[in-house]
Structure formats: structure tokens, C-alpha cells
Amino acid sequence: MPDRAPDHTRPLVEVHDLHVRFVTREATVHAVNGVSFTARRGEVLCILGESGSGKTVTLRTLLRLLPARRTCIEGQVLVDGQDVLAMSTKEMRELRGGLAAMVFQEPMTALDPVYTVGQQIGETVRRHTGCDRRAARARALELLELVRVPSPERRLDAYPHELSGGLRQRAMIAMALSCDPRLLLADEPTTALDATVQVQVLILLRRLQRELGMAMIFVTHDLGVASEIADTIAVMYAGRIVETGPVAEVLSNPLHPYTIGLLASTVHGQPRDRDIDAIRGSPPDMRHLPPGCSFAPRCSQRVAACLTVVPELRFPSRDRMAACLAVPNSI
Amino acid sequence: MAAVIAQIPVLDPRDCGGPQQPLLIARDLRKHFPVKGARGKSVQAVDGVSFTVRKGETLGIVGESGCGKTTLARLLLHLVVPDAGELVFDGDAVNAPDGLSVNALRRQVQMVFQDSYSSLNPRMPVRDSVAFGPFIQGKQKPEARELACDILAKVGLDPDLFGARYPHELSGGQKQRVNIARALATGPRMVILDEPVSALDKSVEAQVLNLLRALKRQLNLTYVFISHDLNVVRYISDRVLVMYLGRVVELGPVDAIFKDPRHPYTRALLASRPSMDPERRIEEPPITGDPPNPIDPPPGCRFHTRCPFAEAVCEATDPTLELWQGPESHIASCHMRDPGSGHSQAGNA
Amino acid sequence: MADIVTLDRPLDVFAEQAPPATRVRGYWQSVFYRLRHDPVTLVFGAVVLAIVLAALSAPLIAPFDPYKESIIGRLKPFGWGGHLLGTDELGRDMLSRLLYGGRVSLSMGVVPVLFATLIGGMLGVIGGFAGGRVNTAIMRTMDVFYAFPSVLLAVAIAGAMGGGIGNGMLALTMVFTPPMCRVAETATTQVRSLDYIEAARASGASTAMIIRYHVLGNVLGPVFIYASSLVSVSILLASGLSFLGLGVRPPTPDWGLMLSTLRQSIYVVPLVCAVPGVAIFITSICFNLVSDGLRAAMDVRM
Numbered sequence: 011m012p013d014r015a016p017d018h019t020r021p022l023v024e025v026h027d028l029h030v031r032f033v034t035r036e037a038t039v040h041a042v043n044g045v046s047f048t049a050r051r052g053e054v055l056c057i058l059g060e061s062g063s064g065k066t067v068t069l070r071t072l073l074r075l076l077p078a079r080r081t082c083i084e085g086q087v088l089v090d091g092q093d094v095l096a097m098s099t100k101e102m103r104e105l106r107g108g109l110a111a112m113v114f115q116e117p118m119t120a121l122d123p124v125y126t127v128g129q130q131i132g133e134t135v136r137r138h139t140g141c142d143r144r145a146a147r148a149r150a151l152e153l154l155e156l157v158r159v160p161s162p163e164r165r166l167d168a169y170p171h172e173l174s175g176g177l178r179q180r181a182m183i184a185m186a187l188s189c190d191p192r193l194l195l196a197d198e199p200t201t202a203l204d205a206t207v208q209v210q211v212l213i214l215l216r217r218l219q220r221e222l223g224m225a226m227i228f229v230t231h232d233l234g235v236a237s238e239i240a241d242t243i244a245v246m247y248a249g250r251i252v253e254t255g256p257v258a259e260v261l262s263n264p265l266h267p268y269t270i271g272l273l274a275s276t277v278h279g280q281p282r283d284r285d286i287d288a289i290r291g292s293p294p295d296m297r298h299l300p301p302g303c304s305f306a307p308r309c310s311q312r313v314a315a316c317l318t319v320v321p322e323l324r325f326p327s328r329d330r331m332a333a334c335l336a337v338p339n340s341i
Numbered sequence: 342m343a344a345v346i347a348q349i350p351v352l353d354p355r356d357c358g359g360p361q362q363p364l365l366i367a368r369d370l371r372k373h374f375p376v377k378g379a380r381g382k383s384v385q386a387v388d389g390v391s392f393t394v395r396k397g398e399t400l401g402i403v404g405e406s407g408c409g410k411t412t413l414a415r416l417l418l419h420l421v422v423p424d425a426g427e428l429v430f431d432g433d434a435v436n437a438p439d440g441l442s443v444n445a446l447r448r449q450v451q452m453v454f455q456d457s458y459s460s461l462n463p464r465m466p467v468r469d470s471v472a473f474g475p476f477i478q479g480k481q482k483p484e485a486r487e488l489a490c491d492i493l494a495k496v497g498l499d500p501d502l503f504g505a506r507y508p509h510e511l512s513g514g515q516k517q518r519v520n521i522a523r524a525l526a527t528g529p530r531m532v533i534l535d536e537p538v539s540a541l542d543k544s545v546e547a548q549v550l551n552l553l554r555a556l557k558r559q560l561n562l563t564y565v566f567i568s569h570d571l572n573v574v575r576y577i578s579d580r581v582l583v584m585y586l587g588r589v590v591e592l593g594p595v596d597a598i599f600k601d602p603r604h605p606y607t608r609a610l611l612a613s614r615p616s617m618d619p620e621r622r623i624e625e626p627p628i629t630g631d632p633p634n635p636i637d638p639p640p641g642c643r644f645h646t647r648c649p650f651a652e653a654v655c656e657a658t659d660p661t662l663e664l665w666q667g668p669e670s671h672i673a674s675c676h677m678r679d680p681g682s683g684h685s686q687a688g689n690a
Numbered sequence: 691m692a693d694i695v696t697l698d699r700p701l702d703v704f705a706e707q708a709p710p711a712t713r714v715r716g717y718w719q720s721v722f723y724r725l726r727h728d729p730v731t732l733v734f735g736a737v738v739l740a741i742v743l744a745a746l747s748a749p750l751i752a753p754f755d756p757y758k759e760s761i762i763g764r765l766k767p768f769g770w771g772g773h774l775l776g777t778d779e780l781g782r783d784m785l786s787r788l789l790y791g792g793r794v795s796l797s798m799g800v801v802p803v804l805f806a807t808l809i810g811g812m813l814g815v816i817g818g819f820a821g822g823r824v825n826t827a828i829m830r831t832m833d834v835f836y837a838f839p840s841v842l843l844a845v846a847i848a849g850a851m852g853g854g855i856g857n858g859m860l861a862l863t864m865v866f867t868p869p870m871c872r873v874a875e876t877a878t879t880q881v882r883s884l885d886y887i888e889a890a891r892a893s894g895a896s897t898a899m900i901i902r903y904h905v906l907g908n909v910l911g912p913v914f915i916y917a918s919s920l921v922s923v924s925i926l927l928a929s930g931l932s933f934l935g936l937g938v939r940p941p942t943p944d945w946g947l948m949l950s951t952l953r954q955s956i957y958v959v960p961l962v963c964a965v966p967g968v969a970i971f972i973t974s975i976c977f978n979l980v981s982d983g984l985r986a987a988m989d990v991r992m
Contacts, residue, residue, distance in 0.1 A: 234615025275547035288547035
């Protein structure tokens with residue numbers, strides 16, 4: 011990988027008009043339909059969406075972790091100025107684990123069960139830095155201490171199934187951090203964890219992100235998790251980003267009807283004698299998306315135009331965006 | 342505080358004992374699963390759990406993985422036979438010689454399972470899956486099918502549109518509605534809901550919760566609602582039971598539990614909930630470590646390995662649950678609440 | 691405080707807006723749909739059908755009497771005197787013997803598999819559903835038979851019982867029952883742990899009801915696929931038994947037996963002697979390919 015002088019003015023990740031389709035004999039799934047966003051150094055971007063919104067596919071496209079044969083990708087994805095979609099296999103391998111690393115949802119399946127934790131972390135270190143076994147082990151120990159694993163020397167020689175869920179996730183985070191990535195991608199890393207463990211891992215991730223100055227893109231479906239970890243939040247629905255902004259503003263003053271509905275329907279201290287304000291209907295079938303705004307069939311504020319025209323992006327203030335005709339444009 | 346029973350239950354024709362008699366009493370339920378290969382060791386899934394469920398209320402059961410709540414759900418329906426302890430349904434002992442048979446229990450109690458994907462037979466149309474229960478309990482097939490269509494309409498699925506569909510054609514929320522319909526098809530008085538909304542998206546979760554509330558009112562049901570999500574439990578329950586490693590650690594009315602948690606584990610659990618306010622994030626984890634393995638539970642109080650207030654007495658002896666003195670009582674199982682335990686904080690709480 | 695809603699007011703406020711967009715299609719309909727769009731399987735399926743029909747209608751289409759011998763017309767090549775495929779070592783018409791022999795060979799292929807599916811399948815479902823000691827008893831008994839290579843076992847059993855078509859079928863049934871039992875047991879065990887079985891138990895269903903309504907439908911798929919792949923093996927094994935003299939007795943036509951008796955004449959009319967072998971080969975391979983196609987069609991990700 012050619013050495014580039016770090017350009018601190020550019021965002022670390024730039025995605026322009028990304029479209030991802032999965033083509034099978036029976037149907038074409040339009041997973042991502044025109045997604046654009048940026049992520050800056052030292053910032054945590056949270057992509058919030060429900061299942062089928064395209065958030066995981068978007069994240070995996072950044073490292074091209076999608077099945078090659080069935081996938082059709084269009085658009086531009088730049089990581090640190092390099093075009094990810096045009097990279098060769100060798101360059102891709104340098105990128106993965108090197109500049110950008112990923113933490114997955116299920117640590118039990120993301121870790122190889124026949125190798126110890128120390129061996130797996132060491133393998134990543136050796137692959138990217140070319141050092142010897144002993145140095146790799148020392149680095150692995152250092153990393154386990156960084157992620158606050160108790161008794162790290164003993165855990166180095168533990169197999170994944172011997173560790174608890176929280177420890178396994180910490181081991182996976184250690185593996186991701188092993189080569190000082192500047193970009194950390196997290197695909198719902200706390201969804202499978204218990205509440206008391208989830209809060210520990212979130213605090214850990216936040217601390218590490220701040221200390222190491224990484225950019226982090228965190229995918230989740232949980233508003234609470236987003237409120238705990240994000241600086242900026244991007245809400246996705248049916249393969250499109252419908253709203254972005256600083257997390258405090260989006261949560262206190264949502265603009266897009268979907269975000270409003272999501273906030274109202276999230277169970278959090280509602281009075282017990284009244285129904286929750288649920289969003290009507292169900293998410294669209296990603297194989298047959300309706301024309302126009304994908305949320306229109308469920309939207310209480312829709313007008314005729316919403317059903318025929320994909321809403322353009324509106325920018326009501328400098329750092330807010332909403333893809334809705336009802337939102338005024340101030341720029 | 343508002344009365345815990347929000348309504349006076351209409352008496353079911355099968356009722357015996359009136360509204361004052363608890364619908365379900367569980368006494369000292371115990372279930373240990375032997376571990377294959379490790380002689381003498383067992384997974385102590387449920388280890389001495391006792392509680393009551395009153396007619397017309399919703400009892401919420403919360404806990405993290407390994408606490409035994411799923412095993413408890415299956416014990417209540419005798420899908421798993423308890424090693425010890427007893428169940429009393431509306432005054433009749435279950436599986437006792439002169440009490441209620443397990444089959445009779447299953448006519449009055451039903452369950453909604455967690456995983457909507459594996460809880461429906463993939464080769465059966467939805468209407469047949471729902472009609473299976475009434476068919477087993479003696480109805481003829483056409484009558485059972487009609488009942489199924491009726492129930493599907495009640496849960497918000499148009500039977501003409503959805504009746505002939507197969508589970509793989511439905512979304513998660515729709516599958517869960519079918520599960521609820523299946524549980525209600527036989528006309529039970531009590532429904533055990535094992536994490537019914539955990540696998541659903543948040544927007545669908547809200548719909549299903551509203552549905553459950555309405556069905557409870559309409560069909561005069563009693564719920565046992567098991568979940569790991571505290572916010573959902575707070576919304577839907579009248580009383581809450583907190584479990585840890587197979588034991589009950591706290592039990593009480595929902596407002597009392599959430600405003601004044603008495604067990605250190607309950608406090609940690611409540612403090613682990615995300616604040617939903619980015620200005621007031623959680624800075625320090627309220628508790629460290631993972632829930633321990635139910636195969637080798639710690640001696641004494643099972644929570645002492647993670648408890649910030651643990652002392653020598655906590656490792657030495659098991660705390661007992663305080664005496665239950667009626668439906669309003671708020672009890673916890675902690676040495677700090679027992680004046681004679683020897684804990685330095687005992688009697689101060 | 692909430693009102694008590696009377697039982698006859700409908701809950702239309704919850705009505706779902708969007709029904710699923712796909713057409714209603716059951717499992718077997720999906721299977722047929724896939725098969726219709728799979729040309730390879732269709733072609734070979736047609737060949738299988740042709741072979742079966744030809745064998746069934748042998749009395750109608752056979753040009754000669756398969757038992758009529760002829761001293762002068764022995765071992766004649768293709769086309770001699772109206773015999774399309776020549777004559778065998780006793781002067782009998784090859785084509786007619788092939789058609790009549792097909793009946794024997796095909797039935798020795800299908801019948802043992804049928805019985806093995808019924809017996810083995812039943813044992814497998816019982817073992818898989820019961821679990822524990824019952825399962826262990828059944829499966830370990832099957833393992834005893836499974837330990838022997840199938841050809842050896844078939845030969846040993848048929849030989850011990852003295853040959854003949856009935857004993858041959860019995861031997862093959864015993865050979866195929868253990869693997870069929872294993873397939874059924876695996877499928878049943880997988881299904882048994884799923885929640886809808888628990889739900890059926892919770893609604894009060896007896897074991898027999900649960901097996902009938904919930905287990906069988908889900909187990910039938912893998913069992914059927916495996917059975918269809920066994921037919922091709924069965925044809926081969928049956929021909930092998932006949933070849934060794936442990937199957938039908940002469941003069942009944944049977945492909946394996948024909949292969950055996952024509953062995954010495956291979957230097958005289960090699961093409962004619964190869965005909966029964968080619969018949970065995972084609973039939974077996976066609977069944978095999980159809981079975982593969984069925985597996986692909988039935989392995990529906992639902």
C-alpha cells in the first residue's frame with residue numbers, strides 16, 4: 011500500500027450515492043438505494059436502523075465483505091482517500107485489519123474455535139507487521155490489558171468457548187485494535203450481550219475511541235445504545251438515509267416522520283395506562299420497493315407527491331439533513 | 342400509589358375460588374440439568390423459586406442470561422418436569438393425585454415462545470398451525486379452522502389474506518402475531534410469554550405490545566411476561582420478579598421496584614439501562630464482570646462475586662427471601678436487609 | 691382506568707396494512723416450480739420414465755418371445771433376422787429379454803428401497819423422537835449392520851438364504867434399512883428440538899399426533915431424497931447379486947443374470963454382450979441424476 015501523507019482536512023470515510031443490490035434467480039433485493047455520508051477522524055457515527063434497512067450491508071461494503079458473485083455495487087466509497095471499490099485483492103487485504111478493522115455481533119462465530127485467543131490476535135499482528143511469534147504474543151498481551159480483560163496472561167491461552175460472552179467480545183475488540191486502525195467498524199457488537207455486560211463494552215469502546223483517536227462507525231437498531239455512543243447519528247430506512255445530525259439534536263428534535271415515529275414507539279418510560287404510539291404497518295419488501303418515498307405507506311404526514319417522487323435531501327440547518335418533503339430547506 | 346389491579350376481572354366460568362385466590366402459586370421450584378460427561382455436576386437452572394400470580398395481573402420476570410427464566414417458563418407448563426417444588430393453579434395442585442392433571446393445566450395455560458422463526462411449523466399454513474390446538478382438544482377440523490380464522494382476525498391478521506400463508510412468507514411481527522393467536526386459540530386463562538418481543542424491531546415491538554395489552558383486556562387474561570428488557574417490563578407489568586442464577590432476588594410492585602430497588606443486582610440492572618440522553622451518559626459501569634456460569638454457582642449468595650457490598654457473610658451463607666406478606670409487599674433476598682445476618686449494613690436499608 | 695371491552699367488538703385497529711407480496715406457494719409447489727425450471731433433471735426424468743414404461747409394457751412391445759430359443763440363431767449381431775439387438779447364447783432375442791428383464795431389475799431396485807424406507811424410516815423417527823435409551827438401542831443395532839460393506843452384506847445374506855428373487859429383495863432391504871434409519875433419525879432429532887414441537891406438546895397433543903402432524907411432514911423431504919438416491923444403488927446391487935447367481939434363476943430374464951451368462955461370449959459378439967451392462971449403467975445413472983435434481987429442488991431455504 012503506497013504511503014500517503016495523512017490529510018487531516020478530508021473525512022476519513024466518504025461514501026457517495028452507494029447502491030447495493032443482491033441478484034438471485036428469483037428476485038433482486040435492493041438493499042442500499044443511494045446512501046451518502048462521511049465520517050471524520052475522532053468522530054463516532056452511528057447508523058441506526060431496523061432489520062432490512064441496509065445498515066449492515068452499508069457497513070460491510072466499506073470493507074467489501076459481501077458475497078462477490080451475487081452482489082452489484084454502484085457508487086463511490088473512499089477510505090482515507092482510496093477508492094475501496096477499485097482496490098485489488100492485495101490492497102484490500104492490507105486495508106482490512108490494517109487501516110480499518112471490524113467488530114462483529116456474535117463473538118462466538120467470529121472467533122475461530124480451534125485457536126486460542128492469543129494465537130488469533132497474534133496471527134493478525136504477524137500478518138500486518140511481519141514480527142516474530144514472541145513479539146506478537148507480547149503485543150496480544152498488551153492489547154488484552156488495553157481492553158481490560160482480567161488475568162490477561164491466563165486468557166491468552168484460553169479458547170473462545172472457555173470465555174464468557176463479554177470477554178469474547180473484548181477479545182474481538184482487542185483483535186480489531188491490534189494494528190492501530192484509524193477506522194473501527196462495529197456491527198451491532200452489543201446486541202447479543204446482557205444489559206450489564208453491554209454497558210461495560212459500550213463504555214470501553216467509547217474510552218478506546220477517545221484515547222486512540224479513531225473514527226468509528228457503529229451500526230445498531232437500539233436508540234439507547236446510539237445515545238450512549240454516538241456523536242453523529244444517521245437514521246436508515248429501506249436502504250436510504252432519512253435523517254442525519256448530532257445525536258443530541260436528532261433525539262430531542264427529530265425531523266423525519268420515521269425518526270419521530272421511532273422515538274415515540276421506543277418503550278422508555280411511557281405511561282402504563284395508554285397504548286404506545288406505534289408506527290402503522292410493516293417495513294417494505296426490499297425486493298419490491300414502492301416508488302417514491304419508501305416510508306410513505308406508513309407515514310401519517312404523507313401527501314400525494316410522496317408516493318411518486320423520491321424525496322430530495324433537505325438541509326434545515328448546517329449539520330442536519332432530512333429526506334422528507336415536509337422538512338423546510340434553509341440552505 | 343394506584344391500585345395494582347387495574348380492573349376487576351370478570352369471572353371466568355372455570356374459575357374456582359374467586360378473585361382473591363391467586364391464579365398460580367409456585368413453591369420452591371427446582372430444576373437441575375445434569376452435565377454430560379462431568380460426573381456430579383449439574384446446571385442449576387432453577388433453584389428454589391417461589392412466587393404467586395394473581396388473577397388479571399401481569400407478572401414480569403426479568404433477568405440476564407443464565408438466570409433460569411426460560412427454564413422457569415417451561416416448568417410452569419410442565420414441559421419440563423421439576424425436580425422439586427409444586428405448582429398450584431387456582432387452588433388445585435398440579436400433577437398431584439387428586440389435583441389438576443398436566444393436560445388439564447395445559448387447557449388453561451398457554452405459552453408464546455421467543456423465537457418466532459422456529460416456533461411455527463414451516464410446512465403448515467398459518468391457519469392450520471393455529472387450528473392445531475383446538476383440534477387436539479376435541480374440535481372437528483372445520484370448526485377448528487373457523488376458530489383459527491376468528492383468532493387470526495383478533496390479532497390483526499386478515500384470515501383471508503394470511504390464513505393460507507406459510508411462515509416463511511411472513512415478517513417477524515406477523516409471525517409473532519400468529520404465535521399469539523396459536524396460544525389464544527384454545528381459550529386459556531393465563532398466558533406465559535417468553536421474550537415475545539425481543540427478536541422484533543422496535544417499531545413492531547410497540548405494535549405487538551399494544552396488541553397484547555388489548556387482548557388481555559378483551560379476553561380477561563393473566564400474563565406472565567418474561568423479558569430481559571427492563572423498559573418493556575416496566576411498561577407492561579403490574580409486579581416484577583427479578584431472577585439471578587436460578588434464584589429470586591427481588592419481587593414487588595413495578596413502581597416500587599423501579600423507583601426503590603432494594604437488591605444490589607436490581608440496582609445495577611436498572612443503572613445499566615442506556616439513558617437515552619446523550620448529555621447524561623453512563624460514565625462508569627455499574628457492575629463489572631459477566632453473569633457466572635450456572636454450572637458452578639458461587640457459594641453463599643450467588644451474587645457476591647459481583648456485588649460492591651459483598652462481605653464475608655455473603656460468601657458463607659445463602660440469604661433467604663424476606664417473608665411475603667401479601668400482594669403489595671416488596672421483598673428482596675439480601676443479607677443487608679436481614680437484621681440478624683451479620684452484615685455491616687444489615688438493618689440500615 | 692381501562693374499560694372492559696366486550697367480546698364482540700372487533701380489533702380492527704390492529705389490522706395489518708401490507709400482506710406479503712409473494713404468491714401463496716406451499717413447499718411442494720415450490721419444489722415443482724424449481725423442477726420445471728431445471729432442464730437436466732427433466733430430461734433424465736423423462737428417460738427414467740421411458741425405461742419404466744418400456745419395462746411395464748414389455749408384453750405389448752417385445753418383438754419376440756424372450757424364452758424362445760434357437761439353435762442356429764445363437765450369438766448373432768445387431769439386426770440379424772429382425773433381432774434389433776442380436777441374440778444371446780441360447781438364441782433368444784436380446785431386446786425382448788432386455789424388456790422383460792427390466793421388470794425384474796427395476797422391481798429389485800425399487801421394492802427393497804420402498805420397504806427399507808418404511809421400516810428404517812419408522813425406526814428412525816421413533817428413535818429420533820424418543821431420544822435417550824430407545825434411540826441408543828435402535829441406532830447401535832443399526833450400526834452393527836452398517837459396519838459391513840453393503841455388497842458383502844447383500845451377498846452374505848442372499849447366499850445364506852439361498853438365492854432367488856424373494857431372498858434377494860429381502861437381503862437388499864436389510865442392507866438399506868440402517869442408512870435410511872440414520873437419515874430419518876437425524877432429520878427427526880433436528881426437528882424435535884424446535885419450538886413448534888414444544889408448542890404442540892403444550893397444546894396437549896400426544897406423541898403420535900405430534901409425529902403425524904409436525905414431524906413427518908418435515909422429515910419426509912430428506913428421507914425421500916435419500917431413498918431416490920438409493921434406487922440407483924439398489925439396481926446395481928441387485929444386478930450384482932444376479933450376476934453371482936444369487937438372484938433370479940434361469941431362464942427368467944434379468945440384466946445381471948444376462949451379463950453373467952454372456953460373459954464367455956464376449957469375444958464372439960462383444961456389442962451384444964455389452965447390452966445388459968449398458969442397460970444397467972444407463973438406468974442407474976439416470977435415477978442418480980434425477981435424485982440429485984430432486985435434492986436441489988427440495989433443499990428450499992425457507
